[in-house]
Amino acid sequence: MNTNTACELKWGMLCAALIFLLLGACSDKDAIDTRPSYDPSKPVTISRFAPDSGGVNTQMIIYGSNFGSDTSQIKVYINGHLARLIGVNGTALYVLVPSKAGTGEVKVVIGNPAKEVVAAGPFKYIFLPSVSTLAGFTDKDGRTAIVDGPIEKAQFEEPYWLCFDEKKNIYVLEEFRGMRFIDADKTQVSTRFRTGNGLDRPRTLSFNTTYDTLYITNDQGSWTGLSTAVATKADNFTRWTSLIYSLQTNGGAAQPQTGDYFYNSYSNGAIFKWDRVAKVSKELFRIGDVSWEFNIQFAPSGDFAYIVVVNQHYILKANFNRETRQLETPVHFVGGRRSAGYQDGVGIDARFDQPHQGAFDENDNFYVCDIFNHCIRKITPEGVVSTFAGRPRTYGYADGALRDAQFDRPMGIIYDKESGTFYVADQKNRRIRIISTE
Structure with a gap:
C-alpha cells in the first residue's frame, strides 16, 4: 500500500468513526435511550488509538470497551494533559489532542470512584509552527x-x-x-x-x-x-x-x-x-x-x-x-x-x-x-x-x-x-x- 493510500484510509476510518460517534450521541427526545452505559463492575479497556502521532487539535479515536456514553464521567489525558472530549459511544472515544502535550501515555479515567486505564504505547506529539x-x-x-x-x-x-x-x-x-x-x-x-x-x-x-x-x-x-x-x-x-x-x-x-x-x-x-x-x-x-x-x-x-x-x-x-x-x-x-x-x-x-x-x-x-x-x-x-x-x-x-x-x-x-x-x-x-x- 502506498503512502497516499494509507493516509486516505486512515483519515477515512477517522471520519467514519466520528460520524458513528456523533450519530450514536443523537436520539429523538421521545425515543428510548439505547446508548450504552458505563458498568462499574466491569473493567475498562483500551485496545488501540489512532493516529499515534500528531500536533495540537489532532483528531484522535480511542478504541476499547465499557466507556459508556456520559461524557461528564470521562476524562482523557495525553502525557498528563487533559484532552478535550468530543464524543463517546461505548467502545470509542473521540478527543482532540491538547496544546503542548508532549510525547507520553494515553490514559482514560472513568466513573466515581475512578477507574484508570492506560493504552499500550505512547502518543508522539509533533509540532510544526x-x-x-x-x-x-x-x-x-x-x-x-x-x-x-x-x-x-x-x-x-x-x-x-x-x-x-x-x-x-x-x-x-x-x-x-x-x-x-x-x-x-x-x-x-x-x-x-x-x-x-x-x-x-x-x-x-x-x-x-x-x-x-x-x-x-x-x-x-x-x-x-x-x-x-x-x-x-x-x-x-x-x-x-x-x-x-x-x-x-x-x-x-x-x-x-x-x-x-x-x-x-x-x-x-x-x-x-x-x-x-x-x-x-x-x-x-x-x-x-x-x-x-x-x-x-x-x-x-x-x-x-x-x-x-x-x-x-x-x-x-x-x-x-x-x-x-x-x-x-x-x-x-x-x-x-x-x-x-x-x-x-x-x-x-x-x-x-x-x-x-x-x-x-x-x-x-x-x-x-x-x-x-x-x-x-x-x-x-x-x-x-x-x-x-x-x-x-x-x-x-x-x-x-x-x-x-x-x-x-x-x-x-x-x-x-x-x-x-x-x-x-x-x-x-x-x-x-x-x-x-x-
Whole structure:
C-alpha cells in the first residue's frame, strides 16, 4: 500500500468513526435511550488509538470497551494533559489532542470512584509552527462582504484590531464598518454594532479589569468630535455611549490591574489619562510633533506599555508608576524614527513600515503587525527585532510554515497563551488568520 493510500484510509476510518460517534450521541427526545452505559463492575479497556502521532487539535479515536456514553464521567489525558472530549459511544472515544502535550501515555479515567486505564504505547506529539486561516474568504475576483453566521460561511471586509474577553471570545474591529464577534468555540460570527452617529472610524479596543466595560477609540478627524466611546456587558456590547470628546484619538488602553485609562492625541502627539471621578483628561507628556498616529499597548504585567507610532515607524517604551498611577515619559525603544523600511536588528537599528497592533507572549516578547512589510515581527524585552511570520515586503495569501506564509497588510493580533495561538486580522486578505506556535 502506498503512502497516499494509507493516509486516505486512515483519515477515512477517522471520519467514519466520528460520524458513528456523533450519530450514536443523537436520539429523538421521545425515543428510548439505547446508548450504552458505563458498568462499574466491569473493567475498562483500551485496545488501540489512532493516529499515534500528531500536533495540537489532532483528531484522535480511542478504541476499547465499557466507556459508556456520559461524557461528564470521562476524562482523557495525553502525557498528563487533559484532552478535550468530543464524543463517546461505548467502545470509542473521540478527543482532540491538547496544546503542548508532549510525547507520553494515553490514559482514560472513568466513573466515581475512578477507574484508570492506560493504552499500550505512547502518543508522539509533533509540532510544526504554521499559519492557517480561521475565517473569511473572497470570491474569484477578490470580493467579499460583511456576512454573519457559521464561521465557515462568515466574511469580513476590513478586519483591523482584535481583542479577547475573559472567556476568549474575539472582538474584531472592521475599519469604518463596526465591530464583529467570534465566539470562544470559533463556530459563529456575528455583528455587535455598525458605525454611524458619530462613531465612524473605531480604531482600538481595550477592556477594563472586570471585562464589563469596553473602551472604543474613535478617530473622528476633528478636535471636537467623539474620541472614546464605551460599550458594556449589560448590553452585550451591542450599544455604545460617548465618554470623551476632542483630541482626535487613534489609540487608547486600560492598565490591566488598576483599570486606569490612557489615550492619545493625533493632533499634538500627546498622551492623556482619563480621570474617572472628575471626568476630565490630564495631559501627561508629548511624544512627537503634530499628526503623530500611535496607539498604547500594556504588557500583561502592567509594568510598562509600548507606544507604537504607526506613521513614524518606531516604538517607544513607557514604564507605569504604580504610586502615581501614571505612565512615565517614554524612551525610544526600537525602529528608526521617520525611517520606513525593513530590517531585523537591535533597537533603533531595526526598521518597520507602519507597525500597528502587537501581542505579548508569556515572556514579554512582543509580536507586532508590520503593515506594509506584510509580516509579523518579534521584539524581545531587550529590543532584539526579528521576523516571525510572513514574507517581508511580499504581500499575498498563503497558509503554511511561518516564513512561507503570506499576509496582505496584517493589522491586528492577539495571543492565547493556553493554546499557544496567535490570531491575526489580515486586512486586505479579508481574513482572520491563525499562527500556531506552542
